[in-house]
Amino acid sequence: MRMDLKKWTQGPRRFAKGRIVRGAAIVVVAVASGWLGIMLGGPVRANVGPVEIGMSAVPSWAGETVLDAHPFGTLLFDTHNAPVALRVTLENINPARVGVILEDPRLSAQLPAMLERELREGVRTLVLRALLCSLAGGLIGSLIVFRRPGAALAGLLSVVVAIAGTGAAIALTFRPSAVVEPKYTGLLAGAPSLVGDAESIVTKFESYRAQLAKLVNNVSQLYDTVSALPLYDSDPTSIRVLHVSDIHLNPIAWNVIHSLTAQFKIDVIVDTGDLTDHGTGPEDKFTEEIGRFGLPYVFVRGNHDSKTTQKAVAKRKGAVVLDGSVKTVAGLRIYGLGDPRFTPDKSVAVDSDLDSLTALGRAHTAKIAQDPEPVDLVAVHDPTIARGFSGAAPMILAGHSHERSTEILSTGTRLLVQGSTGGAGLRALEHDEPTPVAASVLYFDRKTHRLRAWDDITLGGLGEQSVQIERHVEANPARRISPGPTVAPSPTGSTTGTTTP
Numbered sequence: 001m002r003m004d005l006k007k008w009t010q011g012p013r014r015f016a017k018g019r020i021v022r023g024a025a026i027v028v029v030a031v032a033s034g035w036l037g038i039m040l041g042g043p044v045r046a047n048v049g050p051v052e053i054g055m056s057a058v059p060s061w062a063g064e065t066v067l068d069a070h071p072f073g074t075l076l077f078d079t080h081n082a083p084v085a086l087r088v089t090l091e092n093i094n095p096a097r098v099g100v101i102l103e104d105p106r107l108s109a110q111l112p113a114m115l116e117r118e119l120r121e122g123v124r125t126l127v128l129r130a131l132l133c134s135l136a137g138g139l140i141g142s143l144i145v146f147r148r149p150g151a152a153l154a155g156l157l158s159v160v161v162a163i164a165g166t167g168a169a170i171a172l173t174f175r176p177s178a179v180v181e182p183k184y185t186g187l188l189a190g191a192p193s194l195v196g197d198a199e200s201i202v203t204k205f206e207s208y209r210a211q212l213a214k215l216v217n218n219v220s221q222l223y224d225t226v227s228a229l230p231l232y233d234s235d236p237t238s239i240r241v242l243h244v245s246d247i248h249l250n251p252i253a254w255n256v257i258h259s260l261t262a263q264f265k266i267d268v269i270v271d272t273g274d275l276t277d278h279g280t281g282p283e284d285k286f287t288e289e290i291g292r293f294g295l296p297y298v299f300v301r302g303n304h305d306s307k308t309t310q311k312a313v314a315k316r317k318g319a320v321v322l323d324g325s326v327k328t329v330a331g332l333r334i335y336g337l338g339d340p341r342f343t344p345d346k347s348v349a350v351d352s353d354l355d356s357l358t359a360l361g362r363a364h365t366a367k368i369a370q371d372p373e374p375v376d377l378v379a380v381h382d383p384t385i386a387r388g389f390s391g392a393a394p395m396i397l398a399g400h401s402h403e404r405s406t407e408i409l410s411t412g413t414r415l416l417v418q419g420s421t422g423g424a425g426l427r428a429l430e431h432d433e434p435t436p437v438a439a440s441v442l443y444f445d446r447k448t449h450r451l452r453a454w455d456d457i458t459l460g461g462l463g464e465q466s467v468q469i470e471r472h473v474e475a476n477p478a479r480r481i482s483p484g485p486t487v488a489p490s491p492t493g494s495t496t497g498t499t500t501p
Contacts, residue, residue, distance in 0.1 A: 244269060246273070333374065337379075
């Protein structure tokens with residue numbers, strides 16, 4: 001009786017134990033088959049901008065993202081904690097697509113959005129293919145090993161649970177900040193020592209900007225106390241204009257401008273163009289700082305600024321965009337003209353003929369002459385166009401050449417060509433010596449609206465910390481301004497003949 005009872009109780013135990021073992025075997029086979037399916041059918045290729053990349057999901061206890069830039073090495077990002085790693089390999093660079101993007105400014109403007117969109121599409125394709133391949137692998141593997149529909153369905157359910165758990169682990173442990181903290185292998189191992197990590201670069205650059213602005217403050221305060229300066233007692237009621245130009249996307253310029261506007265009690269800022277480098281949509285964000293000066297910011301478009309750039313500037317608080325128009329700002333009547341060219345657009349022929357540019361200035365001089373109210377100041381980008389405005393106003397401001405100069409034209413008009421307030425941006429690295437950061441403070445008599453004196457501020461270029469301030473006094477502020485030759489605009493907009501206003 002006891003033996004029968006023992007056998008009767010051992011039977012269910014063996015049955016339960018057998019089912020547990022069998023269930024565990026199904027789970028192991030299904031998960032292994034699912035991973036095999038992902039590894040065999042899951043990898044995808046995607047075009048991300050001009051680069052063709054391969055993406056695959058692989059088993060990994062580290063749960064990292066690996067960027068393989070063979071033969072240079074790899075970058076490892078500790079992005080998540082889950083038994084799966086994302087591996088991205090650089091497969092090919094398409095030179096033809098690179099050329100198309102560089103030559104077409106519209107594609108250049110859309111590049112960041114295009115990269116993000118194509119990368120998202122690639123990741124989405126990888127996830128969908130990995131899901132299908134893992135499910136198919138788990139189902140087929142379980143069916144082949146156990147040869148029962150019930151076991152195959154149980155294996156499929158096991159894969160679904162494993163996928164759901166892995167996805168939850170990725171979502172809960174995802175660390176976006178890991179992107180700026182990569183681990184380097186191969187030839188790339190020397191990268192941190194050469195360029196530093198992303199955070200240190202930003203920190204050092206911000207420190208340089210802050211130190212440069214502080215240096216400007218200290219030197220300008222000292223400058224105010226020096227007695228051995230050219231004789232000019234700056235009238236507190238004078239109109240103070242800060243002339244900047246050719247910033248070329250260099251954020252250092254914003255620090256310098258903030259410092260100068262505070263130290264010299266500036267009334268209005270005049271920017272004679274080339275605020276950006278390529279005039280693309282992503283560069284529009286750079287213009288946001290204009291609204292933080294709390295001063296009128298007069299802007300004329302340069303040959304590196306697109307109409308899109310001009311519209312972005314116009315949206316900023318305090319911005320005054322002039323393009324063939326005149327406006328009274330801080331007591332001065334200022335006429336501004338945007339550059340007719342947009343050189344980054346290689347699909348459009350650029351007319352840089354000197355005679356044509358001079359004729360453009362003369363045509364607008366004729367327009368100014370028809371206005372009963374005189375113009376105090378003209379702002380353009382190109383000095384050649386500026387010379388066409390000779391006689392239109394006592395003072396003309398320009399930029400473009402990245403080198404400061406000034407002269408009195410034959411009509412009595414003073415032309416001041418500003419250097420680069422952005423140290424010519426990234427193009428400054430093309431030369432052996434860094435391009436200086438340049439700006440000028442102009443003092444206008446509030447009653448006569450004539451220039452009385454100006455201070456030229458020159459700062460050491462990228463990486464340097466030196467400041468030089470030179471004062472110049474206008475020898476004959478009330479000199480007569482003679483009208484120069486003009487080109488009268490025809491009804492169709494072309495230019496015909498020369499007249500004297």
